[in-house]
Amino acid sequence: MKFYTQSLRNRIFLSMLALVIIASILIAAVTVYQYREEAADYHRDRLERKQENITKHIADVLDETTFPVETEYVPLIFKDEIYKLKRIHNLELYFYDLEGSLLKSSKASFVRDTTKTCLPAHIMNVLNMSSDKVFVEEFEEAGIQYQSSYSYITDASFKPLAILNLPYIEDDGFIKKELRENLTRLAIAYLFMLGIAIALAYFLSKYITKSLNTISQKIIDTRLDKRNKRINVTNTTEEIGNLVNAYNGMIDELEASAATLAANEREAAWREMAKQVAHEIKNPLTPMRLTVQSFQRRFNAADPDIDEKINEYSNTLIQQIDTMSSIASAFSNYAQMPAQKDETLNVVKITKLALDIFNEPYIYFTSSEEEIIAKFDRTQLIRVITNLVKNSTQAINQIEPEEPRIDVNISELDTEVVITVSDNGIGIEPENADKIFEPKFTTKNSGMGLGLAMVKTIVENYKGTISSTSQPGMATTFTVRIPRQL
Numbered sequence: 001m002k003f004y005t006q007s008l009r010n011r012i013f014l015s016m017l018a019l020v021i022i023a024s025i026l027i028a029a030v031t032v033y034q035y036r037e038e039a040a041d042y043h044r045d046r047l048e049r050k051q052e053n054i055t056k057h058i059a060d061v062l063d064e065t066t067f068p069v070e071t072e073y074v075p076l077i078f079k080d081e082i083y084k085l086k087r088i089h090n091l092e093l094y095f096y097d098l099e100g101s102l103l104k105s106s107k108a109s110f111v112r113d114t115t116k117t118c119l120p121a122h123i124m125n126v127l128n129m130s131s132d133k134v135f136v137e138e139f140e141e142a143g144i145q146y147q148s149s150y151s152y153i154t155d156a157s158f159k160p161l162a163i164l165n166l167p168y169i170e171d172d173g174f175i176k177k178e179l180r181e182n183l184t185r186l187a188i189a190y191l192f193m194l195g196i197a198i199a200l201a202y203f204l205s206k207y208i209t210k211s212l213n214t215i216s217q218k219i220i221d222t223r224l225d226k227r228n229k230r231i232n233v234t235n236t237t238e239e240i241g242n243l244v245n246a247y248n249g250m251i252d253e254l255e256a257s258a259a260t261l262a263a264n265e266r267e268a269a270w271r272e273m274a275k276q277v278a279h280e281i282k283n284p285l286t287p288m289r290l291t292v293q294s295f296q297r298r299f300n301a302a303d304p305d306i307d308e309k310i311n312e313y314s315n316t317l318i319q320q321i322d323t324m325s326s327i328a329s330a331f332s333n334y335a336q337m338p339a340q341k342d343e344t345l346n347v348v349k350i351t352k353l354a355l356d357i358f359n360e361p362y363i364y365f366t367s368s369e370e371e372i373i374a375k376f377d378r379t380q381l382i383r384v385i386t387n388l389v390k391n392s393t394q395a396i397n398q399i400e401p402e403e404p405r406i407d408v409n410i411s412e413l414d415t416e417v418v419i420t421v422s423d424n425g426i427g428i429e430p431e432n433a434d435k436i437f438e439p440k441f442t443t444k445n446s447g448m449g450l451g452l453a454m455v456k457t458i459v460e461n462y463k464g465t466i467s468s469t470s471q472p473g474m475a476t477t478f479t480v481r482i483p484r485q486l
Contacts, residue, residue: 016201024190354385395425428470
């Protein structure tokens with residue numbers, strides 16, 4: 001997982017650990033580098049001191065010798081003195097003539113590549129071009145580091161007599177031991193610091209993120225449809241405090257905005273509903289007015305058909321009054337739903353009672369069980385069934401199929417009661433499938449489009465669901481699922 005996708009707490013924790021580990025590695029690397037530099041300086045200074053002391057010793061030997069101070073007499077002059085020099089200074093000595101050929105050595109056998117019978121040409125060239133006539137070569141042999149010093153031996157008049165070679169073995173045993181001890185002490189100290197860093201990072205990250213988690217949870221729980229609580233956090237940082245104040249300010253503004261929005265929505269909903277009710281009431285009022293006016297113009301008490309005309313007139317008025325009554329009832333039922341009652345009832349029995357009010361012979365009822373018990377409001381269950389069946393009869397009447405049929409089925413599915421109402425009526429067009437449960441939506445010439453909206457509200461109040469499937473012009477099935485809640 002990428003570092004930046006980690007939580008803030010994990011990033012703080014990992015950052016502090018990484019800081020301690022990187023610091024320990026850098027200090028260890030610097031320590032090793034420092035010890036190596038000190039070792040190199042130590043060996044270089046030691047070789048220089050030995051070379052200086054040996055050179056002085058050689059000068060004393062040349063001053064006291066009885067042999068002529070010439071290059072060809074160097075082996076004779078240092079025949080015995082070379083072993084004395086080796087014993088005193090604990091260093092091998094090799095004398096070469098000015099052409100690079102070996103004159104005298106302090107040991108009988110030579111270490112390969114450290115002493116040769118003739119000096120390499122590059123050593124002679126570098127030595128001749130050196131301003132102080134001294135050249136130090138570093139090399140490794142069999143895993144051992146060497147420094148080999150080359151310098152001129154001169155007589156009293158500074159005339160070159162021979163070339164002195166001092167091979168020096170770099171013994172780093174003591175320094176490496178010191179380095180190991182120092183690194184061990186550093187490792188112990190940094191392990192202790194790492195433990196402290198782990199504890200400090202844990203508690204520090206927990207302290208920093210505690211307030212953020214509180215704010216995060218409050219933001220997650222923020223809803224427009226309920227009252228949100230302010231955050232009260234004490235003893236926190238300035239940045240967290242500013243964030244809390246910003247959230248509390250947002251909550252205050254949200255409360256005010258939600259109240260204003262709810263009031264506006266309620267006002268708009270009632271205004272729209274009032275317009276719809278007024279429109280639906282005006283529809284029957286127009287034929288009523290025309291009927292009254294026509295009767296008023298044509299009324300003749302002496303007309304022999306007066307009784308028949310009065311009955312016709314009365315029936316027209318009663319029909320329109322019934323229409324207005326149904327509109328008022330639909331509006332009342334939707335706008336003011338009665339309080340639901342949780343009753344333990346037999347859904348099969350109540351459904352049969354609801355279907356008894358219908359006289360259509362093409363309504364068929366089936367059930368998987370004689371008794372299916374659930375908790376529901378008796379009155380509202382009857383409303384659900386009657387509205388769905390009524391909706392199906394209206395769908396059938398729109399196309400009048402040769403064999404009209406409405407099937408009402410009740411079954412059990414795990415912890416749910418499933419009620420289906422199917423018909424072979426006009427069906428639902430695909431573009432209207434998502435709108436049929438919206439208040440005031442209808443495709444009929446009459447009605448307010450509140451029936452299915454009321455059914456959906458009742459079902460959802462009991463934590464249930466309602467859905468529909470349809471084949472336009474052929475069939476429609478409504479499926480209601482309600483939990484048994486036993």
